[in-house]
Amino acid sequence: MFHPAQALSLPRAxxxxxxxxxxxxxxxxxxxxxxxxxxxxxxxxxxxDPHILRDIGVSRAQADFEADKPFWRD
Known part of the structure; x- marks a missing residue:
């Protein structure tokens, strides 16, 4: 049976x-x-925290940009 979580790793088609x-x-x-x-x-x-963002290579601006997206937008 196909599970929706598997869809995230499949090609779009x-x-x-x-x-x-x-x-x-x-x-x-x-x-x-x-x-x-x-x-x-x-x-x-x-x-x-800023030090964790640095560890994962993400700036605060990038994190805020992603966090500000509505949940329905990829």
Whole structure:
């Protein structure tokens, strides 16, 4: 069975093909999970200390730019 999390590692065409075969409710559930994951990750990114951002090679401006995106935007 295809799991929505697997879609993140597939090429775009394969994602579309695999997702098109899934029932609508399953696709919507996967989308909600993805949105929740993005929201949580962006909230965590917003509060990272400067030294941690340096360790991962991200500037505060880059972190803020990513954190300011709405959860539905990639």
């Amino acid at each position: 394969a994602r579309r093909s695999a997702l098109a075969r899934q029932p609508l409710l399953l696709r919507l559930a996967g989308l909600v999970v993805l949105w929740a994951r993005r929201h949580r990750a962006r909230a965590e990114l917003r509060v990272l």
